[in-house]
Amino acid sequence: MLVLVLGSQAFHHSTAQAGGISIDAGLTPAANRWIFRSQVRILQRNNGPAVPSMKMEAYMFPVMVAYGLRSDAMIMIRQSYMRRVMKTAGESSTSSGLGDLFILGKYRLTRINTSTYTLGIAPTLGIELPTGEDRISSDSYDLRYGILLSGRSNSWGIDLNLTYAWNGIALTDNTDIDPGDEIAVEAAVSRQVSVGETADIAVAPVLESSYQKRDADISNGVRIGNTGESLLLLAPGLKLTRGSFILEGLVQFPIWQDHEGSQTKRQTSVLLGVRLMN
Amino acid sequence: MYRLLGFMSVGVTVILIVSVAIGCGSNRKNIEELAGEGNELRVYEVFGMDCPGCHGGVEKLVNRLNGVIASKANWEKQQLTVVILRTAEITDQMIFDAIKQANFTPGKRLR
Numbered sequence: 001m002l003v004l005v006l007g008s009q010a011f012h013h014s015t016a017q018a019g020g021i022s023i024d025a026g027l028t029p030a031a032n033r034w035i036f037r038s039q040v041r042i043l044q045r046n047n048g049p050a051v052p053s054m055k056m057e058a059y060m061f062p063v064m065v066a067y068g069l070r071s072d073a074m075i076m077i078r079q080s081y082m083r084r085v086m087k088t089a090g091e092s093s094t095s096s097g098l099g100d101l102f103i104l105g106k107y108r109l110t111r112i113n114t115s116t117y118t119l120g121i122a123p124t125l126g127i128e129l130p131t132g133e134d135r136i137s138s139d140s141y142d143l144r145y146g147i148l149l150s151g152r153s154n155s156w157g158i159d160l161n162l163t164y165a166w167n168g169i170a171l172t173d174n175t176d177i178d179p180g181d182e183i184a185v186e187a188a189v190s191r192q193v194s195v196g197e198t199a200d201i202a203v204a205p206v207l208e209s210s211y212q213k214r215d216a217d218i219s220n221g222v223r224i225g226n227t228g229e230s231l232l233l234l235a236p237g238l239k240l241t242r243g244s245f246i247l248e249g250l251v252q253f254p255i256w257q258d259h260e261g262s263q264t265k266r267q268t269s270v271l272l273g274v275r276l277m278n
Numbered sequence: 279m280y281r282l283l284g285f286m287s288v289g290v291t292v293i294l295i296v297s298v299a300i301g302c303g304s305n306r307k308n309i310e311e312l313a314g315e316g317n318e319l320r321v322y323e324v325f326g327m328d329c330p331g332c333h334g335g336v337e338k339l340v341n342r343l344n345g346v347i348a349s350k351a352n353w354e355k356q357q358l359t360v361v362i363l364r365t366a367e368i369t370d371q372m373i374f375d376a377i378k379q380a381n382f383t384p385g386k387r388l389r
Contacts, residue, residue: 030335030380071379113326113383115356152328155354192329192353199354200330244334277334 022208022235022250022271026159027120027150028108029068029277037064039273045264052089054264059083060099072108076126077101082136097133102126104144118152124163130172139175140168146184155193157204161186180215180228190239201242206250208235216260226261237271246275309350312361317347320360322370323385324377327353336380343372357388 029035041060047053059082066076080099085092104126111120128142146163165182188208195201209232216228237250254266313319324336333351336358340349345366350359358377362368374384 028381030339033335033338033380071381108381111326111381115323115325115385118326118328152326155328157328194330194354199352200333202330202353204329241330243330246331275331277331278338 022210022237022252027111027122027148028070028072028074028106029066031068031071033068034278035064035066036276037066037273038062039271041269041271043269044267046267047262047264050262053087054089055087056264057085057087062099072111074106076104076106078104084136095135097136098131099136100128100130100132100138100142102128106148116153118150120148120150122148122150124148134174137172137174138167138179139172139177140179141170142167142179143169155191157188157190157192159188159190176219177224178218180217182212182214184210184212186210192241201240204239204241206237206239206248208237208250208252209233210235226259226263228260229263230256230258231266232256235271244277246277248273248275309348309359309361312348317364318362319389320362320370320373320387321389322358322360322373322377322387324351324356324358324382325385326382327351327356329353332380332382336377336382339376339380340373343368343376356385 039060039062041058041062043058043060044056046055060080061082062078062080064076064078066074068074079101081097082099083094083096085094104124106122106124109121109123112118124144124146126144128138128144130137130139130141132138143166144163145166146161149160151158161184163182163184163186165184167179167181168177171178186208187210188206190204190206192202192204195203211230211232213230214228217224232255233252234255235250235252237248239246239248249270249272252269252271254268257266259265309319327333327336330353332353336351337349340346340358340360345363345368347361347363349361351357352359358373360373370387377384
């Protein structure tokens with residue numbers, strides 16, 4: 001389950017130049033434009049002072065390529081490499097490898113550009129294929145659909161994502177566990193501050209907030225204990241844009257979380273990333 | 279095998295990032311200089327650009343037009359400057375279409 005939660009947060013929408021960092025709600029890129037994006041995510045979970053102590057560290061390296069098929073449609077492919085270290089009562093185990101392949105399509109329903117504001121709406125549809133290595137893969141085909149709302153006025157930007165993940169639309173032979181579905185409501189506010197006269201460089205402080213809820217996993221019609229959680233995250237970040245190159249980073253703080261059973265709790269996580277656009 | 283692939287993809291990523299980042303912005307032509315060589319210089323309003331990352335999208339599509347020597351967008355001024363070969367037959371509508379393909383909205387021709 002942990003892998004799925006991590007995977008679901010790895011920039012499912014990633015085409016905008018402005019806007020959020022981890023929860024980017026960008027609209028479609030220009031026709032024939034390539035966007036390349038990579039991140040490093042460091043995430044920790046633990047069960048606090050409980051005995052026996054449990055701790056998990058995860059390092060994710062997602063790489064994403066997006067392409068503007070037309071001015072109103074794009075396709076994106078994401079592949080992650082993950083390394084996870086679990087420590088329980090002094091014992092440690094490590095698993096690493098390629099994660100599941102994710103393919104997403106986005107269609108720009110509307111985009112209004114005026115001299116004072118820009119508004120856009122784009123629905124998305126994606127599928128996560130269980131192509132990852134054994135201990136990394138979700139072992140299920142997961143469907144993700146959502147809608148992105150994007151607004152800009154002067155140098156301010158507001159993005160809103162609503163995403164529903166229908167996990168386990170089909171399972172592989174490796175499991176009979178139907179993973180719980182997920183819902184995410186994510187928002188980002190940013191402000192672009194131009195540096196220099198040519199406007200080729202800009203710095204943007206970003207503040208993101210997201211609510212994520214995941215249902216418990218089910219096996220043979222029975223809910224599995226210690227699965228399912230709700231999270232509220234707040235993440236301040238900074239983005240530096242120079243021409244077609246973007247360097248970005250944020251720190252994600254869990255503000256509130258509710259877990260079923262005795263699960264580890266999410267700790268502060270860090271994200272660093274780059275984007276290149278041709 | 280998979281681990282090797284993972285490390286290789288991370289390595290390639292880093293190399294790509296560094297090489298492109300070094301190149302980014304360094305190949306900007308001086309648009310005024312190009313216009314000064316007897317070519318035509320036009321300036322258009324463009325709405326919808328919200329950061330420097332938008333520049334490349336519109337510039338790329340405008341530069342594809344046969345006869346366009348160079349273009350330079352400015353998201354803050356909401357403008358696109360285009361240098362066109364004097365003998366080229368490029369209409370404003372052709373520029374507007376390229377701007378629209380980049381997901382932006384053309385305004386008036388300012389110059």
